[in-house]
Amino acid sequence: MTPALNKPLPEIEALATGGVKFTPSTYLGRAVVLYFYPKDNTPGCTTEAMQFRDHHKEFVKAGAVVLGVSRDNMASHDKFKQNLELPFELIADTEEKLCHMFGVVKNKIMYGKKVKGIERSTFLIDASGVLREEWRGIKVAGHVEEVLKAVKGLQKAAA
Numbered sequence: 449m450t451p452a453l454n455k456p457l458p459e460i461e462a463l464a465t466g467g468v469k470f471t472p473s474t475y476l477g478r479a480v481v482l483y484f485y486p487k488d489n490t491p492g493c494t495t496e497a498m499q500f501r502d503h504h505k506e507f508v509k510a511g512a513v514v515l516g517v518s519r520d521n522m523a524s525h526d527k528f529k530q531n532l533e534l535p536f537e538l539i540a541d542t543e544e545k546l547c548h549m550f551g552v553v554k555n556k557i558m559y560g561k562k563v564k565g566i567e568r569s570t571f572l573i574d575a576s577g578v579l580r581e582e583w584r585g586i587k588v589a590g591h592v593e594e595v596l597k598a599v600k601g602l603q604k605a606a607a
Contacts, residue, residue, distance in 0.1 A: 451579045464537040465525050472577045479512040480573040484552045486566045488520045488528035499592040504535045510599045
């Protein structure tokens with residue numbers, strides 16, 4: 449079931465680095481920024497991860513948890529996280545459950561070949577587990593600041 453804006457997220461379970469298990473109900477009471485990216489250790493994904501890292505304290509201060517999602521395995525995620533000193537966890541969606549649920553798997557043309565890949569996308573879930581914002585097919589530049597602004601907007605609305 450694809451999550452819909454302004455509706456609660458369906459229950460799903462996914463494993464992340466640090467032994468963390470992601471389920472929407474685990475994070476009730478805190479906003480969640482779920483960002484999907486194509487692959488660990490690639491230029492765009494590294495830049496995006498570093499921008500989320502560099503703004504992480506602001507996300508925490510605004511009451512949000514940041515989680516990165518890709519189809520890479522846990523070993524790849526652990527290495528990526530360690531190399532970039534990421535202060536947030538990465539979900540290893542090797543079976544593409546979350547990717548398909550959020551509809552981010554797309555056909556892409558890479559080097560003239562059709563391949564299935566992840567469309568860079570971000571989803572904002574509020575403290576009550578409701579999907580409030582989605583950004584699809586995004587460009588990395590300026591995106592993290594836009595997401596942070598939306599998180600702060602949620603915080604104001606809840607106050």
